[in-house]
Amino acid sequence: MGQDERVEAPLIHSGEWNIHYDYAVGETATRFFSRLRDEGKIAGKRCPECKAVLLPPRAYCERCFVKTEEWVDVGPEGTIEAFTIVYEPFDGLPQPPYAVAYVTLDGASTAMANFVRGLDLSVPEVAARELAVGKRVEAVFIDARKGTITDFHYRLK
Amino acid sequence: MVQRVGILGAGHTTFAERRDDVRLEELVFEAAASALADAGIARADLGTVVMAGADQLDGRSISSMMAAGPAGAYLKDEIRTTTEGSYAAILAGLRILSGEYETALAITWSKTSESPYDLISSLSYDPFFSRPVAFNDVVESAIVSSTYPSPTVQLAEAAAAIVVKNRRNGSANPRAFLREPTTAEAVLASPYVAYPIRSAELPPPCDGAVALVLASEERVLRSERPPVWIQGFGWGTSNYGYRGGEAAAGLAGLRAAAANAYAMAGVSRPASEIEFAEVFDGTPFDELLAYEALGLASQGKGAEFALEGGSAAGGSCPVNLSGGAQSTNLRFAAGMMRILEAYLQLSHRAGPVQLVAPRQGLAHGATSYPAQGHAVFVLRNY
Numbered sequence: 001m002g003q004d005e006r007v008e009a010p011l012i013h014s015g016e017w018n019i020h021y022d023y024a025v026g027e028t029a030t031r032f033f034s035r036l037r038d039e040g041k042i043a044g045k046r047c048p049e050c051k052a053v054l055l056p057p058r059a060y061c062e063r064c065f066v067k068t069e070e071w072v073d074v075g076p077e078g079t080i081e082a083f084t085i086v087y088e089p090f091d092g093l094p095q096p097p098y099a100v101a102y103v104t105l106d107g108a109s110t111a112m113a114n115f116v117r118g119l120d121l122s123v124p125e126v127a128a129r130e131l132a133v134g135k136r137v138e139a140v141f142i143d144a145r146k147g148t149i150t151d152f153h154y155r156l157k
Numbered sequence: 158m159v160q161r162v163g164i165l166g167a168g169h170t171t172f173a174e175r176r177d178d179v180r181l182e183e184l185v186f187e188a189a190a191s192a193l194a195d196a197g198i199a200r201a202d203l204g205t206v207v208m209a210g211a212d213q214l215d216g217r218s219i220s221s222m223m224a225a226g227p228a229g230a231y232l233k234d235e236i237r238t239t240t241e242g243s244y245a246a247i248l249a250g251l252r253i254l255s256g257e258y259e260t261a262l263a264i265t266w267s268k269t270s271e272s273p274y275d276l277i278s279s280l281s282y283d284p285f286f287s288r289p290v291a292f293n294d295v296v297e298s299a300i301v302s303s304t305y306p307s308p309t310v311q312l313a314e315a316a317a318a319i320v321v322k323n324r325r326n327g328s329a330n331p332r333a334f335l336r337e338p339t340t341a342e343a344v345l346a347s348p349y350v351a352y353p354i355r356s357a358e359l360p361p362p363c364d365g366a367v368a369l370v371l372a373s374e375e376r377v378l379r380s381e382r383p384p385v386w387i388q389g390f391g392w393g394t395s396n397y398g399y400r401g402g403e404a405a406a407g408l409a410g411l412r413a414a415a416a417n418a419y420a421m422a423g424v425s426r427p428a429s430e431i432e433f434a435e436v437f438d439g440t441p442f443d444e445l446l447a448y449e450a451l452g453l454a455s456q457g458k459g460a461e462f463a464l465e466g467g468s469a470a471g472g473s474c475p476v477n478l479s480g481g482a483q484s485t486n487l488r489f490a491a492g493m494m495r496i497l498e499a500y501l502q503l504s505h506r507a508g509p510v511q512l513v514a515p516r517q518g519l520a521h522g523a524t525s526y527p528a529q530g531h532a533v534f535v536l537r538n539y
Contacts (some may be wrong), residue, residue: 008175010178055282056286060430081304082303082304082405083228084296084300084302084303084353084354085351086299086350087351088207088351088356090295091276092275093291093293100191100291100296100300102300113287113288113292115291124349128303128309128353137196149286150290
């Protein structure tokens, strides 16, 4: 056999999977999302040992490794812990620009992420100064709530 | 009991934006064969093979099933981790220390031209509280960066300085994928992708695979090449989510990993004892935050360290003389490439980027999912 000197463009074979999941939300988060939808309230769960109010709520405290039982209403105001403003589009994410922040709501021990709306994002440095770590925000509930985390968003105080 | 782990040899593939000339298995073979040749050992003499791969990036479940053969593991002991490339070296090091194996091939690959990386990174997030709020690697990386307590202007300039430094270093490194320097003006003029991260701070990814051959102390001392040791290694994971008062930029996971690696290596003053470092720099903020977490710069002085040239070639602790991931963005395999570059320095085989007589350096790998998993390696040649 002689050397085959043909130069061929490498072939690409495509594959695609459309996989649907049905994630069980669990009793704890079900109650959280139901109250969010029906009453416009945000509630965390308090650890009976370290007393931390966990938000998003958890059925257990990871540190103390005990079940949580007590519900505590938190917010609606809180403090920004971290943020970003997204200016470029990504697969599977919303059309930019949009702002996202981790906020520790008053009465909670942990921060929860959500969109920050109602802010002019057109000049990045200006918007970033408004969203700085330590700034105060409040949770704003939308009218058409569906029992998901985007039933509310943050707005600068 | 084996006393310490050494590196017998290392290898990597050529890097390209797309390696369409090879299927994934062939890419793995290229790196494994290169590492075995460099180590001067035959596959038959290899004790165990440790792989690091991510099924969701590879587009194959149990991707190690196809990779084991080309990695050299045919009818051999093999195991895989899915955390991040450099964790293959952690696991391989532990298997050597167990005394079960004299040699171990640690290998990882990243062929992300085949899959939608950003979309896949969104899969890491909790489907109830996080995914509906638009997360992926870049967004989370930007969020972590926002908690660094530094004046905004200084932070932006330090980030740009790190990109300029690493791209300049990479331009001299024949192993680097990107070999073109850039300027601070160009970086700072590029648009924000996710504030504070700019488009010129996110290096274009490349395809490739990287492998190391690790061995017991006894086996390394039988090699003809001067030894290089992984004198200490450690790993750590940061909190999932944020507790009040724990700034994400503190990188608790990296501090824990470094503390373990330093304790094992007997390093008590990293700022003076670590002569150079190869640090994860998927964004310049990753490198900037690592200066303090690794103890290379004092607390709160990371940005100054970058701006005053402490991490530049000729600085007190040159960081990413290889060009880092800013020049060779191997994504999942970026951490293993850091170890390879640190190894080549201590083996006096780093080529144009070689330091004069280095004795001890550090390599750091991180899950690109920011502020989460970190692996730290202290390498020395004495």
